[in-house]
Amino acid sequence: MRAPVVTIAVDGPSGSGKSSVSRAVATRLGLAYLDTGAMYRAATLWCVRSGVALDDAGAVATAVVAMPLEMGVDPAAPTVCLDGDDVAEAIRTTEVSSVVSQVATNLDVRAELRRRQRAVIEAEATGGFSGGRGVVAEGRDITTVVAPDADARVLLTASEEARLRRRSLEVHGAADADAVEATKDQVLRRDRDDATVSQFLVAADGVATVDSSDLDLDQTVEAVLAVVAHVTA
Template structure:
């Protein structure tokens, strides 16, 4: 990939949405690095909240308890040599939030309107200065509807399950690829049908089916779109 936009006077925001396992986070990190932008992993924020709730025995059905606990949670996304680290109230939970338990329950907590409102407000604050690459489920439609570049990444359930399978920590309980496919399909249904900020493709988003694309190919396609938008912005 090549881009001269790191030195540009103008900056834009890039929203990358899509279902679980589409490769959004990996691609978003590469795009942000190429453009010298800030990467915001919104999924990690929901995962961190979920991990905290599970550890404290707070069920997603108890919305009052969830929202009360949210007042004591502080999430920091910290850039590092080996990628972004996720800190929750002073503790690095980057590896813990990728567990199977979190994978299986994060969508339940993400449906809570008050929780989404609080995290979305924090995410918008991060993007005020522009120069942000943000990935999630509702970035282009709800969090950053005015993002200059919007991408909707997808892939087959089978391919997304394979990707997620490779991400699971070795310490996790045994799960088959077939089980993971079933869980991802269920997650898709939950994300698409939730009442608050459902997973939908923004009308002005570019759809990228990444099933047969490499991470670099996807990132290059997004950087090209950013280059085009930046060249128009600078005219």
């Protein structure tokens, strides 16, 4: 008998560990993995490279609708390609991080990327990389807007201190006071800006909360898998 299709939605603030955890969960369960945050970063890079003024909401939306974006959903090696160009590293630069919220808070952009995200989720339910087994999709509004009917919905959170420390280590390779201070804009300001258009700081009804403040990666993965097992039993 064919195993049931599983859609797992994971939301959370910057530095909560949702990307690493979601990839690990997808790997453990043999599912596809979709990083929706990378899609917003790619849209930002596309607009910057195309010379589109990010404060021109209409022009940004038009550019994103035409954007030739291809997302690779293998959790072992997820890819982000713009017009055939691998931009997985380019979208993580400070240049993109400092302005991505201007694009991510554009409601027309969100509508377009949500359409694409739902298309990936549907594709993985019928075939795609996972052979129709399903997908782990992570971002800011997956549990509430993109996939509110997902089989398992998780809000992955952590204390401000833990999130700043993690992102500082990721970006600067250190977690001393200077490195943490340099990371605050990418974490706290982005969360504040993005919270104006999506709910990812407090779990919506029916969404399980996993606090990873005092958990390592393996422990957090096990906590999320326990939620999945419980709601899909």
